[in-house]
Amino acid sequence: MIETMPARPHSPGPYPPGACPLDHLVLPTANLGVARARLDSLGFVVAPTGIHPFGTENCCVFLEDGTYLEPLAMGNAQAAAKAVADGNVFVARDRAYRDSCGNEGFSALVLGTQNADADRARYVEAGLSAGDMLSFSRAFTDAAGNSDTASFKLAFASGAGATDAFLFACERINAPKVDRSALQVHANGATGIVEVVAVSSEPSEQRRLISIATRSPATGQGSSTAFDLPNATLTLLDPVAFETRFGIPAGAPSELRFAGIVFSVRFANTVAKLLAASSVEHDIRGDDIVVRPASGQGAAFVFQEKA
Structure with missing residues (x-):
């Protein structure tokens, strides 16, 4: 089978031993x-x-x-x-x-x-x-x-x-x-993924799974836990914390569900103008531009301006 398949090796590169990228x-x-x-x-x-x-x-x-x-x-x-x-x-x-x-x-x-x-x-x-x-x-x-x-x-x-x-x-x-x-050159100016957000009705029960899989210790407790990867953060929230942060219902109770992706972009204004021109509904929440999930977009997309 023939396909366009960009691929990249993982080398020690900039990543320290320990957590997986x-x-x-x-x-x-x-x-x-x-x-x-x-x-x-x-x-x-x-x-x-x-x-x-x-x-x-x-x-x-x-x-x-x-x-x-x-x-x-x-x-x-x-x-x-x-x-x-x-x-x-x-x-x-x-x-x-x-x-x-x-x-x-x-x-x-x-x-x-x-x-x-x-x-x-x-x-x-x-x-x-x-x-x-x-x-x-x-x-x-x-x-x-x-x-x-x-x-x-x-x-x-x-x-x-x-x-x-x-x-x-x-x-x-x-x-x-x-x-x-x-x-890799996108009209919205996206350059990378800075955070992945997961939701759990029992976040304390999922910390061990995520920590072992990522080789990263959990930091924080209660409604929010973070796992620092070399190139991004994985954040685990309870449903109330997720809705409070993004203004989006967390959905049906789940042991673990990946729910949000935070992208770094060069200019937030560029994203806002593009979304408006495309008639894509979005919310401005502090420094975040939040786009709710839709068909073909299975998670909340969050755009953050990064220098």
Whole structure:
């Protein structure tokens, strides 16, 4: 299968040993066309459709800081059903999420790793493994027409019985160099993801899962807990704290649900003007521009001006 598949290796680089860096976020959607149109209206450049070898497909939004969004849809139901039967945790968890929460949402936070085997061993030891590892390769072609193969190894973590959210570590076994600079220049001026916000009706019960998965200790307590990753913050809020901060209902009670993404942008005024021109409803809450979830946008999008 051929697809446009920018990939980047994870190296020790600027990241200190310890906490895992944020890699990308998985946003289930019923239709990539709807997701593409919605993201375009928010001022994002959306990459060409990518095809997985196990029935799912995506249209990613890549950011300058190396993180990205992965809107995910079902492309081949027969291939996906076979993947689930064969024990593919990624597809099985996507199906479980859709069965529980519907076809629009935010199902997974993905962490970069250099050793997925070691991560799975940690998950198993802690009783938090969500299933077998997944190794796969897929062909891609870049904008210049050059073809190569990218290979990945994934290890999954989840709380017992939870279907609304999971985390996984992604190791790039083979990560060909691809120029994706044209895909990282967005009309809204977004440059990266600075925070991911999760909601839990029992946040104290989720701290251990997140801390082990991210290799980051929890800070704070009560209604708000933070986990510092090398390139972003993961914040865990109770439903009242989430609604107070963003002015958006937290939804049905959940053990753990990813609910918000905070983007750094160059100029807040640029975002506000763009959203108004696109007739996208938004709220100004202090320094935040908040856009509620919609079809093709499975989470609250929050834009913050950063120097």
